Amino acid sequence: MKRNPVIANTVVSVGYDAELKVLEVEFRDHSVIQYLDFSIEAYIELELVNGFDEQFFRQHVYGKYKENLVLQANR
Numbered sequence: 001m002k003r004n005p006v007i008a009n010t011v012v013s014v015g016y017d018a019e020l021k022v023l024e025v026e027f028r029d030h031s032v033i034q035y036l037d038f039s040i041e042a043y044i045e046l047e048l049v050n051g052f053d054e055q056f057f058r059q060h061v062y063g064k065y066k067e068n069l070v071l072q073a074n075r
Contacts, residue, residue, distance in 0.1 A: 009028075013026040031073040
């Protein structure tokens with residue numbers, strides 16, 4: 001999935017597959033997590049007109065959707 005870079009404290013890039021309804025997020029620690037059953041409406045609200053909304057992500061996405069760990073961070 002193609003991810004686009006975002007300006008945020010904890011997130012590097014975000015991608016969305018409308019057909020599969022999957023949001024994919026790359027974090028600054030290099031982990032990549034997919035959020036499943038993610039609606040296009042939620043994605044539009046997350047991206048907004050001015051770019052990625054990190055506060056919306058923390059309040060409405062993180063821990064609220066079923067997650068699929070794609071790549072674990074190297075520690």
